[in-house]
Amino acid sequence: MPDELLNTDAAIEQQIVAYLDGELDAESGRRIEQRLAGDRQLRKRLQQLDRTWEVLDMLDTSSVSEDFTQTTMEMVAVAASDEVPKGRRRLPGRRTVHWAIIAGGLLAAGLAGFLTVTMFLGDQNGRVEKETDSELAQLSNELSEATERIGQIERAVQDKKPRAGNAKAKLTTRQDVDVLLRWIEQYAGRHAGEFLKLLPESRREQLAQMPEQMRRMVIARMVWRDWHSKNPGKPLPISDEDLAELRRRLSDKTRERLEANSPKEQRRMISNWIRQIFRRRMRPEPPPRRPGGPPWRRP
Amino acid sequence: MLKVRDDDAAAFEQLVRRYQDRLITVLEHLVGNRDQAEDLSQDVFLRVYRARKRYQAGAKFSTWLFTIANNVASNALRSRSRRREVTLQPHDSGPLGPRPLDVMLAASSGQMPARQLDKAEMRDIVQMAVAALGERQRMAVLLSKFEGMCYAEIAEAMELSPQAVKSLLSRARVNLREVLEPYMQHGRKPKK
Numbered sequence: 001m002p003d004e005l006l007n008t009d010a011a012i013e014q015q016i017v018a019y020l021d022g023e024l025d026a027e028s029g030r031r032i033e034q035r036l037a038g039d040r041q042l043r044k045r046l047q048q049l050d051r052t053w054e055v056l057d058m059l060d061t062s063s064v065s066e067d068f069t070q071t072t073m074e075m076v077a078v079a080a081s082d083e084v085p086k087g088r089r090r091l092p093g094r095r096t097v098h099w100a101i102i103a104g105g106l107l108a109a110g111l112a113g114f115l116t117v118t119m120f121l122g123d124q125n126g127r128v129e130k131e132t133d134s135e136l137a138q139l140s141n142e143l144s145e146a147t148e149r150i151g152q153i154e155r156a157v158q159d160k161k162p163r164a165g166n167a168k169a170k171l172t173t174r175q176d177v178d179v180l181l182r183w184i185e186q187y188a189g190r191h192a193g194e195f196l197k198l199l200p201e202s203r204r205e206q207l208a209q210m211p212e213q214m215r216r217m218v219i220a221r222m223v224w225r226d227w228h229s230k231n232p233g234k235p236l237p238i239s240d241e242d243l244a245e246l247r248r249r250l251s252d253k254t255r256e257r258l259e260a261n262s263p264k265e266q267r268r269m270i271s272n273w274i275r276q277i278f279r280r281r282m283r284p285e286p287p288p289r290r291p292g293g294p295p296w297r298r299p
Numbered sequence: 300m301l302k303v304r305d306d307d308a309a310a311f312e313q314l315v316r317r318y319q320d321r322l323i324t325v326l327e328h329l330v331g332n333r334d335q336a337e338d339l340s341q342d343v344f345l346r347v348y349r350a351r352k353r354y355q356a357g358a359k360f361s362t363w364l365f366t367i368a369n370n371v372a373s374n375a376l377r378s379r380s381r382r383r384e385v386t387l388q389p390h391d392s393g394p395l396g397p398r399p400l401d402v403m404l405a406a407s408s409g410q411m412p413a414r415q416l417d418k419a420e421m422r423d424i425v426q427m428a429v430a431a432l433g434e435r436q437r438m439a440v441l442l443s444k445f446e447g448m449c450y451a452e453i454a455e456a457m458e459l460s461p462q463a464v465k466s467l468l469s470r471a472r473v474n475l476r477e478v479l480e481p482y483m484q485h486g487r488k489p490k491k
Contacts, residue, residue, distance in 0.1 A: 014469040052479040058422045062323040076348045
């Protein structure tokens with residue numbers, strides 16, 4: 001900034017601050033030093049700006065506990081686990097269910113028609129009988145698969161519906177969230193053996209490469225999701241011992257809320273809380289706020 | 300970060316451990332609330348993870364991190380102001396009367412300049428002075444003070460030009476001087 005432009009307070013302050021911050025080039029620095037050398041008031045302003053900047057060192061710096069790190073990693077683990085099966089995880093809409101039911105119905109009608117014709121016309125010869133058996137078996141398989149698929153879709157949609165009862169009861173303390181996460185991880189650990197066998201080799205390798213904490217969280221999430229897809233609407237099968245342990249470790253307020261209910265309802269409440277924890281951490285990424293920005297954010 | 304981009308989970312954990320305190324420090328001073336700062340920090344790390352594939356080699360990670368932090372904090376502050384949860388200014392008094400800091404400042408006014416400044420009291424005043432800055436000035440100050448970022452890096456993190464950062468920091472430091480200098484010199488309560 002040339003000297004002639006240093007004629008307003010704001011312009012001079014800017015140059016002084018930039019000088020203090022070491023942001024001036026050699027020429028501008030030399031010029032401001034000349035001004036400072038001949039201007040006592042300016043030197044005073046510089047000293048004041050410098051002094052007030054130094055007292056900012058008194059501001060507190062934060063440090064976080066190990067719990068914070070773990071919770072952060074858990075959140076990221078959940079995000080990571082969502083990335084791989086994203087395409088498969090999406091629940092079908094009602095229209096999909098209707099089409100699936102219609103397709104299943106048509107298949108069933110086709111099979112019924114085929115059976116009727118076969119029964120009334122009787123077998124013409126052994127060759128036809130063999131072919132018929134083969135086709136019947138194939139159709140039967142297809143019908144069975146279609147029925148199973150419809151069942152899966154219906155269960156998935158049912159699972160998507162909001163639950164009645166205590167679904168709105170929300171957890172408020174980090175302690176409760178941590179206790180429930182620890183428990184679901186332990187629960188998943190006890191049931192992970194069979195579940196992991198069903199995973200493809202590539203997924204198992206991916207899990208094996210994760211840090212211990214992250215792996216536990218991902219498995220917990222998978223086991224939880226698997227339970228709910230197979231048992232829609234049912235609370236997690238929490239043993240009496242686990243229920244007592246959870247009550248002991250949860251916050252006083254949450255414990256009081258739990259103990260006002262029957263054990264069955266307590267299990268339902270805990271299941272809903274775990275559902276809330278997982279779902280809250282599944283919120284979709286909002287769209288980018290504005291286009292452009294630094295190079296890494298541009299498409 | 301390059302390892303994180305290539306899906307190395309352990310590297311991400313290292314990254315979180317290395318930057319979490321710094322991030323929370325900046326966010327806490329920015330939003331004025333520790334719990335919210337922790338929540339926002341986790342949100343920032345989550346976004347870093349989700350955006351890891353877009354990270355370009357050569358970009359400085361801390362600048363990238365604080366670009367995301369700046370956006371997250373701006374959104375949070377904007378939604379907080381929409382909910383009319385305003386932060387009380389130093390001179391505001393609530394229904395319970397003047398805030399403790401006001402009382403403290405009033406009591407301290409008129410004392411001799413050479414008095415020993417109580418450290419905790421001074422820290423409160425400094426915090427108050429920083430909190431009284433506008434959101435963008437505050438962010439620029441925090442990035443400069445705590446992160447030691449140069450103007451170009453602050454500009455990148457805040458999506459501004461370096462000239463705008465220069466002007467922002469200059470106004471911020473003048474504002475800080477106006478609040479802190481009278482207190483440091485004469486123990487006078489900051490002007491309203």
